[in-house]
Amino acid sequence: MSTRIYPAFKSGSPKLRVFLPDFWMKLVKPSHNLLPNQVQFVVSSQMTKLDVKQYLEKIYNLPVVHVSTYNQMGKTKTLPNTYVTKENDEKIAFVTLHKDHTFVFPEIHGSTDIYDEQTNTMKQTKELYAQKTNINISKQGVPTWFSH
Amino acid sequence: MAFKLSVANEATKKSLISQCRRISSYFQPSESEYESKPVYPPILDLSYEARKERKIEEIAQNITKLGTVEEKLIELNAPKYYGWWALNLYERVISYNALPFTQFATRTCLVNELPSIYNDVDEIALKSLPNIKDKLNDLLLQEFEYVSPRTNRKGETKSEATESDRRSRNFIPLLNRLLVNQLSQHNEDLQTTEVDYEPRLEAFWSLGGIEPGKVLKNIREKNEKFYKGKADDPIDRPIQYYGSPRLSLRHNKPLPQLLDRNSGLSVEGAVPSWNLDPRVMGYKYKYCRAVNVPGFWPGTETQHGYMSYLSRGYLKRRDEELSMSDHQDALHVQAILHSFAWTLSQACYLGFGPYTELTYPLSTQTIITDGQNYSFSAYQLNTCALYNKHSGDANPHRNVCFSTDEMKLYDIIEDGQVKGFNDDVLKSLIKFYLIKPTEPQVNMRPYLSPELYIGNVSDTERRQKTEKNFKFLVSNRPNHILKDEIYQWEKIYKIDHDTRPMEKKIRFFETGDPAPGMKRLDDFNPKYVPKHLQNPPKRSRRGRLPVQPSIKL
Numbered sequence: 150m151s152t153r154i155y156p157a158f159k160s161g162s163p164k165l166r167v168f169l170p171d172f173w174m175k176l177v178k179p180s181h182n183l184l185p186n187q188v189q190f191v192v193s194s195q196m197t198k199l200d201v202k203q204y205l206e207k208i209y210n211l212p213v214v215h216v217s218t219y220n221q222m223g224k225t226k227t228l229p230n231t232y233v234t235k236e237n238d239e240k241i242a243f244v245t246l247h248k249d250h251t252f253v254f255p256e257i258h259g260s261t262d263i264y265d266e267q268t269n270t271m272k273q274t275k276e277l278y279a280q281k282t283n284i285n286i287s288k289q290g291v292p293t294w295f296s297h
Numbered sequence: 298m299a300f301k302l303s304v305a306n307e308a309t310k311k312s313l314i315s316q317c318r319r320i321s322s323y324f325q326p327s328e329s330e331y332e333s334k335p336v337y338p339p340i341l342d343l344s345y346e347a348r349k350e351r352k353i354e355e356i357a358q359n360i361t362k363l364g365t366v367e368e369k370l371i372e373l374n375a376p377k378y379y380g381w382w383a384l385n386l387y388e389r390v391i392s393y394n395a396l397p398f399t400q401f402a403t404r405t406c407l408v409n410e411l412p413s414i415y416n417d418v419d420e421i422a423l424k425s426l427p428n429i430k431d432k433l434n435d436l437l438l439q440e441f442e443y444v445s446p447r448t449n450r451k452g453e454t455k456s457e458a459t460e461s462d463r464r465s466r467n468f469i470p471l472l473n474r475l476l477v478n479q480l481s482q483h484n485e486d487l488q489t490t491e492v493d494y495e496p497r498l499e500a501f502w503s504l505g506g507i508e509p510g511k512v513l514k515n516i517r518e519k520n521e522k523f524y525k526g527k528a529d530d531p532i533d534r535p536i537q538y539y540g541s542p543r544l545s546l547r548h549n550k551p552l553p554q555l556l557d558r559n560s561g562l563s564v565e566g567a568v569p570s571w572n573l574d575p576r577v578m579g580y581k582y583k584y585c586r587a588v589n590v591p592g593f594w595p596g597t598e599t600q601h602g603y604m605s606y607l608s609r610g611y612l613k614r615r616d617e618e619l620s621m622s623d624h625q626d627a628l629h630v631q632a633i634l635h636s637f638a639w640t641l642s643q644a645c646y647l648g649f650g651p652y653t654e655l656t657y658p659l660s661t662q663t664i665i666t667d668g669q670n671y672s673f674s675a676y677q678l679n680t681c682a683l684y685n686k687h688s689g690d691a692n693p694h695r696n697v698c699f700s701t702d703e704m705k706l707y708d709i710i711e712d713g714q715v716k717g718f719n720d721d722v723l724k725s726l727i728k729f730y731l732i733k734p735t736e737p738q739v740n741m742r743p744y745l746s747p748e749l750y751i752g753n754v755s756d757t758e759r760r761q762k763t764e765k766n767f768k769f770l771v772s773n774r775p776n777h778i779l780k781d782e783i784y785q786w787e788k789i790y791k792i793d794h795d796t797r798p799m800e801k802k803i804r805f806f807e808t809g810d811p812a813p814g815m816k817r818l819d820d821f822n823p824k825y826v827p828k829h830l831q832n833p834p835k836r837s838r839r840g841r842l843p844v845q846p847s848i849k850l
Binding site: 180181182183184187188212214215217224227233243245247248 | 392393394508511573574578579599618619620662756789790793794796
């Protein structure tokens with residue numbers, strides 16, 4: 150639970166009354182459509198469902214109805230001619246609050262319109278280029294400076 | 298010039314025509330092949346949505362066309378050799394805030410009071426109340442005061458939920474016996490009801506309007522040519538329900554209608570809309586067979602449900618784990634799901650089903666009790682086909698559930714006395730037994746052939762095959778041959794990243810074969826039949842049969 154080094158207790162010495170477990174929770178954007186009263190977290194893999202519930206109830210005063218967790222394997226990646234590597238595994242927790250207690254994950258980076266615009270313009274130029282090269286397929290290899 | 302050909306029978310006509318056709322076209326076929334006006338085939342809408350709809354309607358037609366109950370139920374399973382990837386709903390596993398989803402999944406509108414049909418039997422109920430009250434008093438004392446719970450050697454009892462279930466398992470049959478005995482004088486049909494103790498109730502249906510999962514969405518987004526703007530189009534999800542009431546009563550005549558199928562609540566009732574994948578509720582998917590079993594087998598004469606009792610011990614555990622605020626909703630959900638499943642599986646035995654819409658309504662009565670608390674509900678099934686767009690506005694009918702809140706029959710039992718007896722609860726209980734089943738005026742089995750069940754079919758091979766297949770499918774036995782599995786290393790080193798291109802492609806996902814999930818039920822090599830038993834027997838080279846027949850030919 151905790152990676153801190155606590156002093157060994159010998160009878161007679163004062164008890165250490167502060168206990169800091171390595172528990173953390175990260176609110177994330179839901180990976181799929183959830184109910185309005187459900188929230189998705191990435192939590193420390195050492196936490197159990199009960200730990201997640203008590204973390205929210207005791208620290209943030211959130212009445213939690215149900216928690217379900219699962220361990221998600223990290224995505225595998227490869228670059229050409231190199232080994233296959235894997236990202237770290239994560240524990241995902243879906244927390245169900247009371248049915249009237251809704252939550253919507255906020256837009257942090259604004260809309261994704263700029264990104265979509267860039268990809269669209271890239272696509273359009275590619276299509277235009279393909280059209281142009283296709284028109285005079287019989288004149289393959291000839292630069293487009295010549296009339297077509 | 299065309300001559301009208303008059304001959305003895307079709308065979309001679311055909312042989313004559315075939316002979317004549319070789320020579321000339323002088324003899325024309327008879328006029329039955331020609332119409333006075335040209336008859337064109339229907340003009341089909343070739344858009345993607347229309348084609349998809351026609352495909353599903355064809356599936357529904359294929360099932361509706363079959364003549365016997367068993368064949369229809371087998372055909373539900375036909376497209377999937379390994380079973381349907383279906384949402385599994387259990388009677389006693391109800392997630393938090395399950396009422397909106399349950400109402401959508403069963404297309405039910407909920408009313409918080411019993412229907413008017415129970416007002417007609419009010420007087421008779423009042424008359425018989427005092428007599429029954431005395432006997433019920435004794436029964437309550439017997440079951441809840443004098444019978445002590447079973448303890449182990451240390452003196453511990455099982456959990457509260459288990460103890461509550463145990464007590465209701467003992468109490469409910471005794472309560473039923475008491476009421477049937479006392480009320481048979483007012484309602485003779487009670488004497489001809491059949492009783493089932495903890496029967497197996499399973500129901501399967503296909504629910505449309507659910508949003509697709511991530512995998513399907515990704516595939517659709519990549520394939521922009523066909524699926525532009527349609528990545529989020531809803532899909533059908535199969536649902537399989539498993540439950541078992543504590544006690545159910547059946548009769549050979551159905552219950553009367555609770556309300557008109559074509560007006561009022563059946564057409565205008567409020568049903569919440571829903572489009573999320575049910576897995577957000579905490580329910581799980583599993584590979585399972587499509588099984589529709591109402592607690593008895595096809596061919597039973599008493600095939601109309603009259604009433605059933607459900608137990609509610611699971612609520613004690615659920616209230617601790619989830620919130621107490623959901624207690625009443627859980628009872629409504631249990632009643633709705635059980636009633637829908639029971640009426641749907643009864644409808645399947647009458648020729649209807651998840652792909653064949655009802656032509657008249659079916660009703661049922663349910664009591665959820667643990668001896669002290671009672672919830673009464675009456676349900677009418679107006680529509681059972683909820684596939685594709687029929688789960689939404691395109692379906693004019695809705696099912697109606699009249700369900701009361703829970704009420705206490707008595708407050709407490711102490712000092713050998715039942716205190717705080719509530720007469721209204723007992724009156725409702727009695728009224729449930731006074732409803733008389735009626736012979737219906739409609740054709741009860743419009744989609745079944747006169748044989749009804751496969752046991753009445755005279756063709757031996759078809760009868761034996763169908764019966765064997767039906768019994769195997771409905772037994773829920775696991776497959777002998779497991780489905781092909783992709784190992785994790787193959788997923789990483791062969792599928793996700795092609796790190797082994799030079800290896801032989803012999804695995805099922807490399808050979809280009811169709812996916813294992815697409816295997817149909819009849820897609821297997823038939824059993825080997827030795828040559829001398831094959832029909833017809835193969836002749837030897839000398840023209841003689843290998844085994845000489847005993848009868849002189």
